[in-house]
Amino acid sequence: MSQPPQPRASAARTGARHAAHAARVHAGLFARPTRAVEWACTLIVALFGALLRFVRLGEPRAVVFDETYYVKDAWTMLQTGEPRNWPQTVPYLGQDVNPNIPFASGETDLWLDSAEYVVHPPVGKWFIAWGLKLFGGAANPFAWRVATAIAGTIAIIVLIRVILRLFHNLPIALFGGVLMAIDGVGITMSRTGLLDIFIMVLALGAFSLLLIHRDWAKARLGRAADPGARPPQIAVSWYRIGAAVLLGLATGVKWSGTYFMAVFCVTSVLWDAWMRHQAGYRRWFVTGVLRDGAVAACTMLPVYALTYLATWTGWFLHPDSYMHDWARLHPGEGIQWLPESWRSFVQYHAQMWQFHTTLDAPHDYKANPLTWPLQIRPTSFYWEKLPDHPGLCSLAPHSQCVAAVTSLGNPLIWWLGSLCALGAIAIAIWRRGDWRIWAVLAGFLGGWLPWAQYLNRTTFTFYSIVLLPWMIMAICYVFDWLRTTVSRATWQAALGSTLGLCLLVSAFFYPIWTAMPVPYEFWLSHMWLESWI
Secondary structure: OOOOOHHHHHHHHHHHHHHHHHHHHHHHHHOOOOHHHHHHHHHHHHHHHHHHHHOOOOOOOOOOOOHHHHHHHHHHHHHHOOOEOOOOOEEEOOEEEOOHHHHHOOOOOOOOOOEOOOOOOOHHHHHHHHHHHHOOOOOOHHHHHHHHHHHHHHHHHHHHHHHHHHHOOHHHHHHHHHHHHHOHHHHHHHOOOOOHHHHHHHHHHHHHHHHHHHHHHHHHHHHOOOOOOOOOOOOOOHHHHHHHHHHHHHHOOOOOHHHHHHHHHHHHHHHHHHHHHHOOOOOHHHHHHHHHHHHHHHHHHHHHHHHHHHOOHHHHHOOOOOOOOHHHHOOOOOOOOOOHHHHHHHHHHHHHHHHHHHOOOOOOOOOOHHHHHHOOOOEEEEEEEEOOOOHHHHHOOOOOEEEEEEEOOOHHHHHHHHHHHHHHHHHHHHOOOOOHHHHHHHHHHHHOHHHHHHOOOOOOHHHHHHHHHHHHHHHHHHHHHHHOOOOHHHHHHHHHHHHHHHHHHHHHHHHHHOOOOEEHHHHHOOOOOHHHO
């Protein structure tokens, strides 16, 4: 047989080299970026979110909504070690006024000597207190809000890393981070001295550690040589211990952190069991759920409980803390086999439980928990008529000038997120299972579903801040699915247009999230639903 002509062979080799080069270029363009690039992009998005949170953080210069409890408690804790009562009114500029007014003007030493009955554990107030300590004291509203602004910024970073670990796609992760950065509930809760944003960032941090544990356990199972041999130990890791610490701190902010602990731990154990099944181990359910689950519980629960108890150290150390001497003053009552201080501690918790489970006082901004994902009844933190026309009000000199802080989420993010949460369930069923759907649903199960048992309780929509990361994860889940079902150009257009619309909506609402002076008609144009007023 004759050999092919030499020129053709050369052309074939040249074509092969070109094809190989094109393949390398394609791989370089579309491979996952390096960790340095991922972190650089993450920090850029976080910086953007920080600007939205820190610029004009001291405005309004007033004690806003429940700052009246938490900021003043934090200040007295910083000064005396424990929260103190405040008088109902104090003399100020020739009249009796609420102490919030002189407090915001710098007169911050008006508290009483008696310890205050507080209905939430102390961790969140200590975070606020550290901000007061580091940034100028209670005379500066920036100082009493800086801790929440830092927490809100950290949440952006953690969420981006979580989404990267779930979907291994940088554009989707940055998309989720930007949504977190620009959402109204995230912004207002980052700019107000309340507690709930601390629960959100601590729970999100714990969830991130549990995802890292999952990857660690999967790698450990993958390295096992013989699936028929004794299964490797994956029940205990430093990641799970760290998650237990963060969840103990979250519960030390508000007791609702307990629900996250329960849901996250069950989810994590089920993930481990399923990975054993995928690796081919026999008796995977018994080993994964019963044995590993029991070991994980015996490790995490004590760490969680001890962390929570440690947050009450100040209460034990200060003899004049609220109900500290209850057992001594009530002999024969309570749990008799406990020491006096512990008996008082348990009774104090029983009183807190009674408060939380029976609170049904009417309130103008009371919101049924079932309506939180749709932001039906947002909370007005601050609304004030201004005597002059600064800022945007100068554009309408004949209109009443107002400033508002309305804890209302970006409607597009929350409405789309609610729809995508349902869509994600349908997609996971269509895929015949996807472990990541439980990552999406875990936040809803831990941060929202438990409130269904308290539909008559006085609750507020801003509690939904704990749902925000998982609302965004639901959107990202759907976009990850779209990435595999539509063309690249279509997917990019959908992602870009969604992000662009969300940015426009947030730009429109930003003034009424941050107390910027605006004409009354401009404020009214944001009240799309009657229930928002």
